[in-house]
Amino acid sequence: MKKYELMTIYPLDDEKSKKGADDVKSTLAKFGAEIEEExxxxxxxxxxxxxxxxxxxxVLYTMKLNPSKIVEIGKDFKINMNLLKYQFVKLDERESK
Structure with missing residues (x-):
């Protein structure tokens, strides 16, 4: 598992942003991501x-994740209507220690 940051952008509507964040967290959990910080x-x-x-x-998430799951997670994120945009960034292992 490697360490990643995930920047997400949700609509301003409280209900939509909460639903979007819940969906993102459940998708990450489904694919075995370990969220360290939100x-x-x-x-x-x-x-x-x-x-x-x-x-x-x-919202920025820091997590540990199997790199092979990013494409599958991206497919789930694309159908999340309450997620405007997202970006995964792999953290340098030397910096994350």
């Missing part, structure tokens, strides 16, 4: 509109 970055302006949204709610 950090809210608050509501921010988007560089460009996503699904007619000008602002989004940003």
């Amino acid at each position: 950090k809210a970055f608050g509501d921010r302006d988007l560089t460009y509109q996503i699904n007619k949204q000008k602002k989004g709610r940003f």
